[in-house]
Amino acid sequence: MKSYKKIAILLTALGTLSVSSCKKLLEQSPKANITPQFFTTSGGVLGGITGVYSDLRNLWGTEGFLYYCQFGVDENIVAGGSSTGGNAFATYNNYVRNYTDVYNALYGLFSIAYQDINTLNGVLQYGPTAFTDVPTRTAYLAQAKFLRAFYYYHLVETFGAVPLHTTFITEPTLSDSRAPIADVYALIIKDLTEASTELQSRPGETIASTGAVSPFSGHAATKATALYLLSKVYLTRGWSSAAQPNDFQNALTTAQSLINNRANYGFPNGNIGLYANYADAYNPANDANNTEDLFAVEHSTDPKYGDYSASPSSGKVNGWAWFFRPNYPTVNASYPSSANGSPVMTRDLTNGRPFFRCRPNFEYVDNIAFADKTNDFRYWNTFQTTWIANNTGVTTPRGTLTVGTDTAIWMPPYDPGATKRAAFKGVIFMRPSLATAAQGTNANPFTTSFFPSIKKFDDPNRPNVNDASQRPNVLFRFSEVYLIAAEAAFKMGDNATAAAMINVLRTRAAARPAGAPAAPSNAVTNMQITPAQVTIDFILDERSRELYGESLRWWDLVRTQSLVRRVKLYNTEAANNVQDFEVLRPIPQTEIDLVTIGPKFPQNPGF
Structure with a gap:
């Protein structure tokens, strides 16, 4: 599914979807080529959802997305091959004015998210009439609920207050405004709560009422995917200005529910669970049925449906196997x-x-x-x-x-x-x-x-030396559920539970893959921590050990209100430049300029 440069009014991007090609092309014309009637057919619903899944390849795994997920944090510093924009993200040195790469990275998330949210709104608003069978309808629409929540979550944690659109837009508008953060979180939690009960338990499972196999196979969202994100949303909101009294308890309860009921979820050939050895979670041989993979962006060598091209340098590529490579x-x-x-x-x-x-x-x-x-x-x-x-x-x-x-x-x-x-x-x-x-x-x-x-993301099976990786970009890992639970427990003052959650991962971390030197006989004992050792910095260091390089770090530091402090403490490249207001990313100026009627669309403070 090929995605073209969008030329559109702010947040009202309307795609041109055909069932045969799932292509999206935004027009300057003030009328949409997707009509509500398109979503009243099962093919339209499936085409809309499939197109949104394809669009994720424009984000995770790409160079621009790497910049604002991985750069300007405590873990990483810039490498010699980085562009001007990459250096700007890494050092916070005038980074909103190093326009091209920074603009492309931020505009990509902002514009793609709202284009796809509009498609998902169309699915949810008109899709119910496409199905006579209730279980089939529920399974399809649950995918749209999850994906809409997924996008809004990443928008609100990146940009703060953002516009909130829940209905399908058929007429372009030159006005828009931000919604309160509380309202955005409320929609996210509603969508995920419903999706966590309505989604398939396993990818591609049979819909009992019809005997048909769900088209959402591979790495598509499941109940476990929604439960993971729901627990993380509660955790994130609990740290935020929109916090509710039970957010950390809800985050812990939801995460523990997923852990305790993991046997009910997973790929057809295996239930969710931790591998005995950390290395096996990243073994390419396990990609098809990885027991720790809760959600991933798929890639393949299919040029039509997998967006494959030989030896690319940009586009819908998974560059995780490239970007961290020395020369x-x-x-x-x-x-x-x-x-x-x-x-x-x-x-x-x-x-x-x-x-x-x-x-x-x-x-x-x-x-x-x-x-x-x-x-x-x-x-x-x-x-x-x-x-x-x-x-x-x-x-x-x-x-x-x-x-x-x-x-x-x-x-x-x-x-x-x-x-x-x-x-x-x-x-x-x-x-x-x-x-x-x-x-x-x-x-x-x-x-x-x-x-x-x-080396975790290596792909030795790609066709050519300069090919991008064809492995999935795993966005949600089961191991992180323990870290979410630990952070929530810590925020509740329950360090005993936090330590217990962390020790599950630390016990596993002492294991060695085949051929490695034997572990010390007391390695597992030495790896255990006590409740007194649990601090937010210990949790963040543990996240580095468990999830290093996985496009989470900037958001982790922002969520825990640790970005500026830890960058100043550990990152000499950025320490002198990072400022308090940079816990949000700037709204792309092009989007702001499209609002010409009504109140001016505000930029984030400091930019």
């Missing part, structure tokens, strides 16, 4: 000298395409979040620290590299010592503070181009 093919045999220009590595499928947009903030990642690398194996499951030689005939000052055997690049999170550094035939990179302290042979500091890479 490993440019490390030469005599590094840091340029005397020998032979690269120790060449680009290949296994090691991926080095887009190098984002790199770990290793003074935080190494020293704080992943400080325990002995009992907790999540650091080693998250980051690639060795590159095995794949380029023939390469000789460094310390010896000739044997392809397939020798390590060409090594990035240990510690100083291996002078003797090992001098004997190691490949090239070593270390955290800058360690490299400075070592001051010896083969002790190179990380740079904006050379740094450990996230």
